Amino acid sequence: MTERHIKKIQAVAIGASTGGPSALEYLISKLPKDLDVPIFIVQHMPKGFTTSFAARLDKASQVKVVEVEDKMKIEKGFVFIAPGDFHMTVERNTIRLDSRAKLFGVRPCVDYLFKSASEVYGENLLGIILTGMGKDGSEGMSTIKINGGYNIAQDEESSVIYGMPGNAVQRGVVDSILSLEEISKVLNNLTKVK
Known part of the structure; x- marks a missing residue:
């Protein structure tokens, strides 16, 4: 990912499933306190578990990590976790929650996050797909690509399960395949002094 790409990023959307909690803990705990973008996260997790997960990440991080409530205002430097179910x-300025039918047998679904964030942020969105089973996220990454955003997939070596990132790579919608450590370095560049 070039300096030019990093300069134009205004938001980050991350999707994860199996193996995601520890990958996210690694990434979020290393974020700089002067993070200058909002980060939206869908982690496939049942209702109830996301509350303690968000609290754990918040404790381990220099930035504010919150479990989303409907109509929550978007703020730079915050990490927003989708609640289970x-x-x-x-x-434009808010996050919405809904309980429409599950997609790929999951709710929350990465594709809905990626598609909606791409409509708002266009070429200024960074999409990241982490370890996980299944195909969720590939369709949304396709939308991000069409709208000029930048997509990163976690590499097979550092993934617990390469299903979601592997599927996105196979579809040809990924710009960079990076290790968790390399993804962390990219996120750490998204500060006020870009």
Whole structure:
């Protein structure tokens, strides 16, 4: 990912499933306190578990990590975690939650987050797909690509399960395949002094 790409990023959307909690803990705990973008996260997790997960990440991090409530205001430097059993979508200044039907047998679904964030942020969105089983996220990454955003997939070596990142790579919608450590370095560059 070039300096030019990093300079234009205004938001990050991350999707994860199996193996995601520890990958996210690694990434979020290393974020700089002067992070200058909002980060939206869908982690496939049942209702109830996301509350303690968000609290754990918040404790381990220099930035504010919150479990999303419907109509929550988007703020730079915050990490927003989708609650279990709700789809999370991004609007211009707010985050919406809904309980429409599951997609790929999951709710929250990564595709809904990626597509909605891409409609709002266009070429200024960074999409990241982490370890996980299944195909969720590939369709949304396709939308991000069409709208000029930048997509990163976690590499097979550092993934617990390469299903979600592997599927996105196979579809040809990924710009960079990076290790967790390399993804962390990219996120750490998204500060006020870009």
